[in-house]
Amino acid sequence: MSDDTILNLQGLTKAYGKAIALDNIDLTIRRGEFLTFLGPSGSGKTTTLNLIAGFIEATSGTMDLNGEALEKLRAHERNLGVVFQHYALFPHMTVRENIAYPLKQRKVPKAERVESVDRVLRMVRLEQYASRYPKQLSGGQQQRVALARAVVYRPPILLMDEPLGALDKKLREWLQVELRRIHRELGSTFIYVTHDQEEALALSDRIAVFNEGQIEQIGTAQELYNEPGTLFVGRFIGESSIFEGEVNDGVFSAGGMRFPCSSKVPSGPAALLVRPEHFSVSATEPCTLAPELTNHIEGDVIDMVFVGATIKYTLKTSIGEAIAHVPAVGTMEHGIGDRVTIGWSPSDGKVFATG
Ligand code: ADP
Ligand code: MG
16 A cells, blocks of 8 residues: 555445445545535445445455554444434534544543634534534534534544535535635545535546436546546536547547547447537538638527627537537627538547447
8 A cells, every 4th residue: 555545445235135335345535635526316426435434344345544443443432523414413512512522532631622612623623513402503513513523533534425415505515615724724524425526526536427326437637527437427526528439440430420539439339529618619501610720510409598708609510419509709609590610620520439
């Protein structure tokens, strides 16, 4: 295990009878990183987190924390911080008592306890709320107390399962910024679960994309966006246009049209994925597309929206809908109902076998 690895999962599997919740995953978590598990509901994210936390037992596989076999330790012996969406605070204890609880359990002396609680209260910006009870706090404040309680004993890893899931969008976005700051301040490893790709992009150093109990790909947001390894990842992260067709000798074809591509895909059924900023849009006559955009298809504008610096077009083509984001300045505008030509470079189309 290399020095910058904190946690290593090997062949981790969890079965419930015949149903496989987690299917033989391997995952190396780096010391100090903000790693997010992203995937649709039921893809195995919570199962993985619960295995690490020690709330459930693996069917097979190993978990290695700093060279120590994690599965031999009970949940409380693992000394990990945990914040879940509904991981209730103790209602009969004040904010200060809630946060001090894990320190009391660990028999930390009073003076040290007070100092540690003060430190994390400042970190989550709740100094003024120390003597309130949970029911006197908003949902966002309660989650900040839960976060403070989870990190007060300085666990090497903080596990969070959709901790912002119950909060409204504005509060969620503000707390995302706060979480980044707290991660920087603590310098510990964060493992975060969400099904929301925007949240994953906003928070993470790296993202592991889960699908049906397996990890499809792990990488930075940029890597997953620019070089999706599978159609699932391409579809799940960021916006894209996807056309169904087939590949023959390195050429993707759909609806009788041929589109050369640089992806190496065996002949057979396939899908072509193009990111919206890789499309250019021109009038059909005269076509003013840059010469390197050698793949062309005609379409009708069915929607156009100004998004500040760009215009977002929705276009109907004979092989499916296309979404194009083009710079708002320096390009001709096209209105709803206009017939246009859409162009892209063969190197910007990603083709995936679907057979
Ligand atoms: P996620 O957190 O990605 O939404 P989960 O890890 O909770 O997904 O669940 C993964 C799969 O395991 C799902 O199909 C779920 O129904 C199944 N599962 C989870 N917990 C149990 C359980 N206690 N008994 C049976 N099946 C379960
Ligand atoms: Mg879950």
